[in-house]
Amino acid sequence: MRNFALTSAPAPERAIAAHGPRREASYIAGGTTLIDLIKLDVLRPHELIDVSRLALDEVERLADGRLRIGAMVTNTDLAHHPLVRDSYPVLSQAILAGASTQIRNLATTGGNVMQRTRCPYYRDVAAACNRREPGSGCDALHGINRMHAVLGVSEACIATHPSDMCVALAALGASLTLQGPDGTREIAFNDFHRLPGEHPEIEHELADGELITHVTLDTPVAGAGAAYLKLRDRASYEFALASAAAVVAVEDGVIRDVRLALGGVATKPWRAVEAEQALDGQPAAISSYEMAAEAALQDAVPREHNAFKIPLARQAIVRALRDAATASEARQGVQG
Amino acid sequence: MMDHTEAPPQDAVEMTVTLTVNGESRPLSLKPNVVLLDALRDRLGLTGTKKGCDHGQCGACTVQIDGKAVNSCLRLAAMCEGQRITTVEGLARDGQLHPVQQAFLERDAYQCGFCTPGQMMSAAALLEDERIGDSDAEVREAMSGNICRCGAYKNILAAIQDARPHSRPADSGGDGR
Numbered sequence: 011m012r013n014f015a016l017t018s019a020p021a022p023e024r025a026i027a028a029h030g031p032r033r034e035a036s037y038i039a040g041g042t043t044l045i046d047l048i049k050l051d052v053l054r055p056h057e058l059i060d061v062s063r064l065a066l067d068e069v070e071r072l073a074d075g076r077l078r079i080g081a082m083v084t085n086t087d088l089a090h091h092p093l094v095r096d097s098y099p100v101l102s103q104a105i106l107a108g109a110s111t112q113i114r115n116l117a118t119t120g121g122n123v124m125q126r127t128r129c130p131y132y133r134d135v136a137a138a139c140n141r142r143e144p145g146s147g148c149d150a151l152h153g154i155n156r157m158h159a160v161l162g163v164s165e166a167c168i169a170t171h172p173s174d175m176c177v178a179l180a181a182l183g184a185s186l187t188l189q190g191p192d193g194t195r196e197i198a199f200n201d202f203h204r205l206p207g208e209h210p211e212i213e214h215e216l217a218d219g220e221l222i223t224h225v226t227l228d229t230p231v232a233g234a235g236a237a238y239l240k241l242r243d244r245a246s247y248e249f250a251l252a253s254a255a256a257v258v259a260v261e262d263g264v265i266r267d268v269r270l271a272l273g274g275v276a277t278k279p280w281r282a283v284e285a286e287q288a289l290d291g292q293p294a295a296i297s298s299y300e301m302a303a304e305a306a307l308q309d310a311v312p313r314e315h316n317a318f319k320i321p322l323a324r325q326a327i328v329r330a331l332r333d334a335a336t337a338s339e340a341r342q343g344v345q346g
Numbered sequence: 347m348m349d350h351t352e353a354p355p356q357d358a359v360e361m362t363v364t365l366t367v368n369g370e371s372r373p374l375s376l377k378p379n380v381v382l383l384d385a386l387r388d389r390l391g392l393t394g395t396k397k398g399c400d401h402g403q404c405g406a407c408t409v410q411i412d413g414k415a416v417n418s419c420l421r422l423a424a425m426c427e428g429q430r431i432t433t434v435e436g437l438a439r440d441g442q443l444h445p446v447q448q449a450f451l452e453r454d455a456y457q458c459g460f461c462t463p464g465q466m467m468s469a470a471a472l473l474e475d476e477r478i479g480d481s482d483a484e485v486r487e488a489m490s491g492n493i494c495r496c497g498a499y500k501n502i503l504a505a506i507q508d509a510r511p512h513s514r515p516a517d518s519g520g521d522g523r
Binding site for chain 1: 361377378379381400401402405408411414415416417419420421422424425468471472477486487488489490491492
């Protein structure tokens, strides 16, 4: 592994000052993606700024009902936090469906948002990859693309966003707090990751030196049920072929509020807006969910080896919506 | 502790780091890119912790940091200052095997043994974590980051469930063994 300088930062301001506007610097928290990719020579930072000791490890309910999560809260602690388990079960389920115990113990909330694709061509420095080396081409387009995306793709890149946690965040609605040399700003979670377009190397809206300090979840949907369904090649410790996070509120048999996001099939955490619109005011029934699944996948672009993801994602959507709606109706039964 | 340098990174100066391993203070001078796994094996001679994939995929390098199972191949040693590191060499105490070690022995929960230290470090951590349920399915899920290419999973699971009533923290809390 190439060497680098390592600086420890006791406060965000110090970390940001140490990082500066330099392309070759990188923050390190859990390191589970970064160290892996440095070992593969995919990332070659000259300097790492250790932010793992920053006092950003609290989970707190804000006065307006939202939940503010420090960027250094580990995936394990977030998944098991009582406020998350009670009010945002889909987030807990999604995190626990991802990675392994050891990885979740190190990985952080901010780091999970920043995790890189698992595209094997991105991870192989001998392959052509526009994301790793702009302008070099994309070996996945006509290569082994079974794991690749069908939504949000371009002719420059079809790499799948790998996160489970981010799929739940896309469904729940959240904002990120970004602190940088010029102060602090908020950005909607669903505006943070970029589509690859012609510049897959630009993965997100983070400016030079900016640091994610918090993730704040929108207020929970009243009366909603939730479900995260992840379909994969083996039962544990595997990335999704297709996953769906659904939050559904049913009232008198009609869908009053629905949030749906997809993983394993898109180039960014994918909020299925068309499906949500199609479901608004529809009966809570399988026929509605099937219609929503069609809407979610109408723009899907299959490649040689990944066309199976379209029916797989369709089934994931139908089942996740059904399970979330059933949970919503069960809650109302208890309350009524 | 951590030295900021503008020198070209390949010449980055060594850093002075004190690791607390199995209750003992171990001062080291390390390059920043040394991962905990290599520091334990190559610098401290603690070769019980194994290098498998070196990318966080196999779990052979699992150690505990502050009582939590982690992949030591993905953790920079210099980021571990002040944390309590427990390796397989620290599991036994006062000449007594840890209940997980005893159970692995009795259940024959290994063939080649290469993954065994990592398996036992994960097992000892999960038995002390009340957030992880005690069903076979939950144990299997919690252990999925430890691969056994000999396929000894059945006996590994049995050993963990056998050890459950006798469990104690692997982390000696700094009082030696």
